[in-house]
Amino acid sequence: MKLIIEILRQRDSASEPYRQKISYEAPPEDTVATLLSKLNREQELTDMTGKPVGRIEWQCSCLQKKCGSCAMRVNGVPRLACDTKLSECKSGKLLLEPLRKFPTVCDLVVDRSVMMTHLLSIHNWLEQSAHHTGKALELCYDASRCLQCGCCLEVCPNFFAEGDFYGAAAFVPASRVLSQLRREQPQDLSEFYRRNVYNGCGKSLSCRDICPAGIDIEQKLATSNAVAVWKRYFKK
Amino acid sequence: MSITIIGAGLAGLSAALTLAEQGFASNLVSAQASERAQSVMAEGGINACLNTMDEDDTVENHFEDTMRGGVYLADPNAVQGLCTHAPEIVRKFYALGVPFPTNENGIIQRNFGGQKKKRTAFVKSSTGKMLMTALIDEVRKYEAKGLVTRYPHHRLVSLAIHENKCSGAVIIDTYSRQRTVLSGGVILASGGMSGLFDGLTTGTTQNTAETAALCLEQGVALANLEFIQYHPTTIGISGKRLLISEAARGEGGRLFVRRNGTPWYFMEEKYPELKNLMPRDVVSAEMVTVTAMSDCEKQVYLDMTGIDKTVWKSRLSDLREQCIHYLDIDPVKQPIPVSPGIHYFMGGIWVDEQHRTSAKYLYAAGEGACQYHGANRLGGNSLLGAVYGGQTAARTVISEMNPSLRATDDDVAYTEVSPRFRAAVSAVLGKYLKILREETELREAIRVLQELQPQNDAEERLLRLAEATAKSALFRTESRGAHRRTDYPETDASWQQQTVVILRDNELCITRRKLPERRTS
Numbered sequence: 001m002k003l004i005i006e007i008l009r010q011r012d013s014a015s016e017p018y019r020q021k022i023s024y025e026a027p028p029e030d031t032v033a034t035l036l037s038k039l040n041r042e043q044e045l046t047d048m049t050g051k052p053v054g055r056i057e058w059q060c061s062c063l064q065k066k067c068g069s070c071a072m073r074v075n076g077v078p079r080l081a082c083d084t085k086l087s088e089c090k091s092g093k094l095l096l097e098p099l100r101k102f103p104t105v106c107d108l109v110v111d112r113s114v115m116m117t118h119l120l121s122i123h124n125w126l127e128q129s130a131h132h133t134g135k136a137l138e139l140c141y142d143a144s145r146c147l148q149c150g151c152c153l154e155v156c157p158n159f160f161a162e163g164d165f166y167g168a169a170a171f172v173p174a175s176r177v178l179s180q181l182r183r184e185q186p187q188d189l190s191e192f193y194r195r196n197v198y199n200g201c202g203k204s205l206s207c208r209d210i211c212p213a214g215i216d217i218e219q220k221l222a223t224s225n226a227v228a229v230w231k232r233y234f235k236k
Numbered sequence: 237m238s239i240t241i242i243g244a245g246l247a248g249l250s251a252a253l254t255l256a257e258q259g260f261a262s263n264l265v266s267a268q269a270s271e272r273a274q275s276v277m278a279e280g281g282i283n284a285c286l287n288t289m290d291e292d293d294t295v296e297n298h299f300e301d302t303m304r305g306g307v308y309l310a311d312p313n314a315v316q317g318l319c320t321h322a323p324e325i326v327r328k329f330y331a332l333g334v335p336f337p338t339n340e341n342g343i344i345q346r347n348f349g350g351q352k353k354k355r356t357a358f359v360k361s362s363t364g365k366m367l368m369t370a371l372i373d374e375v376r377k378y379e380a381k382g383l384v385t386r387y388p389h390h391r392l393v394s395l396a397i398h399e400n401k402c403s404g405a406v407i408i409d410t411y412s413r414q415r416t417v418l419s420g421g422v423i424l425a426s427g428g429m430s431g432l433f434d435g436l437t438t439g440t441t442q443n444t445a446e447t448a449a450l451c452l453e454q455g456v457a458l459a460n461l462e463f464i465q466y467h468p469t470t471i472g473i474s475g476k477r478l479l480i481s482e483a484a485r486g487e488g489g490r491l492f493v494r495r496n497g498t499p500w501y502f503m504e505e506k507y508p509e510l511k512n513l514m515p516r517d518v519v520s521a522e523m524v525t526v527t528a529m530s531d532c533e534k535q536v537y538l539d540m541t542g543i544d545k546t547v548w549k550s551r552l553s554d555l556r557e558q559c560i561h562y563l564d565i566d567p568v569k570q571p572i573p574v575s576p577g578i579h580y581f582m583g584g585i586w587v588d589e590q591h592r593t594s595a596k597y598l599y600a601a602g603e604g605a606c607q608y609h610g611a612n613r614l615g616g617n618s619l620l621g622a623v624y625g626g627q628t629a630a631r632t633v634i635s636e637m638n639p640s641l642r643a644t645d646d647d648v649a650y651t652e653v654s655p656r657f658r659a660a661v662s663a664v665l666g667k668y669l670k671i672l673r674e675e676t677e678l679r680e681a682i683r684v685l686q687e688l689q690p691q692n693d694a695e696e697r698l699l700r701l702a703e704a705t706a707k708s709a710l711f712r713t714e715s716r717g718a719h720r721r722t723d724y725p726e727t728d729a730s731w732q733q734q735t736v737v738i739l740r741d742n743e744l745c746i747t748r749r750k751l752p753e754r755r756t757s
Binding site: 029040055066069 | 268269271272273274276277330331332333334335337338359360362365366369370373374376377379380386388389411435440441442473474475476478562654655656659
């Protein structure tokens with residue numbers, strides 16, 4: 001299919017971003033990730049004004065929506081490039097931009113390390129051995145699938161990289177740990193959770209249908225609230 | 237002084253945790269976050285003799301299956317350690333919160349290829365991701381204590397090796413381009429060599445093979461590069477091969493090809509004991525054989541339609557979703573077309589039983605190291621090998637700690653392999669390093685590789701590694717495990733040795749190396 005690809009590019013964090021349009025023919029079954037790989041393998045690709053395109057910087061790893069690396073804005077929506085087929089782009093116009101909630105490093109690469117900093121600051125780990133319960137088994141599995149891709153934060157009206165609210169990228173992993181605590185062994189995470197999630201969440205649930213892994217985010221929020229705020233621990 | 241770990245997947249994290257638990261600090265260097273490591277893609281499970289399935293499993297059974305599966309090309313003492321420590325490793329992950337399903341005896345285990353007992357602990361078809369999530373959280377605890385210092389978005393520039401002694405590593409921040417020199421012992425845990433077969437493997441694009449290429453250039457020995465595992469059940473999707481986990485067959489999936497129009501369950505007929513669960517090298521080679529027969533169709537199918545509903549729900553729901561998403565086929569109702577694809581590199585950086593490389597104070601673990609799997613890896617042993625290898629490397633580092641090591645920046649320019657050059661190398665290796673190989677084709681591969689024009693140091697290194705791989709395959713004049721030569725179809729007892737490649741005076745030097753004898757005590 002014939003595509004007009006518009007990419008928001010930026011040479012480095014200090015440079016001004018600019019838009020570049022490329023006209024390109026690609027099979028509709030290709031994903032955006034495959035398209036970017038192909039563009040980068042072209043020897044003398046030029047944009048629609050005739051300027052050389054050069055290497056387009058972007059991140060990827062697994063290419064099958066298991067690692068979250070290739071998250072970007074595709075036609076305005078945060079998605080994984082490897083999970084977005086060109087055939088979805090009916091108009092033939094494809095707009096690729098870096099996620100906006102994180103500092104841009106270059107082109108489509110953003111620095112998402114704030115998510116890891118947040119998990120560190122809320123003490124997202126088990127101080128004691130996990131307390132496994134049949135009831136929480138599926139929940140732990142689902143929460144453990146979080147890719148840390150950042151799509152949920154991109155759409156959240158309450159999340160800002162410098163803010164005190166850490167969003168679903170924190171409360172989903174936290175729900176795994178919280179569901180494995182015993183009443184007699186509470187830990188710091190509960191307190192930090194109240195400070196950095198419970199108090200800041202506007203319950204807009206804009207994160208609900210955005211997770212590329214399809215994690216039931218509402219359930220994780222409800223569970224985390226139940227344990228950390230209302231002290232309703234899993235018993236069996 | 238800190239130990240530097242290159243790679244923050246399962247092996248790297250395992251090494252960092254082992255060091256931290258004993259009070260030793262480490263630098264954890266990775267190009268991307270741990271969540272992006274290939275370890276998260278491991279699906280079917282992790283092997284350990286937990287004996288929870290009333291099958292009288294023993295550590296010795298696990299040892300025998302691993303050695304036989306690897307066609308006796310693994311270090312028996314290393315494998316002994318691996319199998320002996322496997323149960324405590326799996327129990328530790330359970331304590332760290334991995335939601336393994338349990339029965340009245342403990343953690344439930346499933347059948348897996350090449351193993352006669354149910355020995356594979358699992359969480360659906362997402363075991364690697366589950367282990368990684370738990371381990372990332374556990375290592376985070378030590379990050380907070382200052383015992384693990386992460387260097388995210390950093391890549392290895394060079395190893396400070398002089399007179400075969402490694403005193404540290406030079407790394408570069410890919411965001412700021414700032415270089416950092418880290419002194420002390422180094423553990424390499426940066427994964428397998430998918431980067432030699434771009435777009436042709438089930439692995440990640442981040443397993444660039446550049447660490448192995450750097451090792452080769454810096455005089456560190458590599459081994460068994462010719463042993464490349466083709467997993468029997470993969471499918472081509474946009475930009476790569478997608479793995480259909482061995483769990484599909486572990487839970488009852490059957491392979492067939494249409495012969496004269498009717499399904500022929502060839503594995504069941506040819507291998508009545510293990511049937512569809514023969515080791516991967518055997519299954520993949522059989523798939524090539526049957527699809528070449530004149531009365532058979534060219535496509536093999538994986539038939540999972542006989543699997544029980546409850547098994548689908550509790551053990552394979554993620555695998556089912558994957559088939560529907562990528563193939564638009566519901567495997568509950570319809571067989572899926574599969575073919576072999578590159579999945580794992582048994583060879584890599586040569587290490588001894590304690591995970592020492594050929595250079596002093598340099599260690600390697602995980603898929604990047606040549607250990608445990610011999611000529612063919614059993615499913616479920618890679619996660620185990622990564623964890624145990626990381627632990628072992630860390631323990632060895634501690635026992636050989638040398639605070640006097642000082643590295644300096646050799647000011648070697650940092651270069652990267654261009655996507656075009658990688659694609660060119662991959663096209664050659666993908667064409668000639670197939671499941672079945674022979675001399676003329678391997679010589680042709682070497683010839684074509686030698687015609688490629690590298691534009692910088694990184695490309696030159698990658699090309700040399702590619703050449704070393706093709707030359708190793710040419711050097712081994714026998715068939716064993718994943719290395720099958722049509723011109724040397726038999727397994728030759730005199731070849732029960734490792735292929736070792738090292739760069740001497742700018743020439744690739746390939747030799748054989750004897751394996752240690754199994755210790756009796």
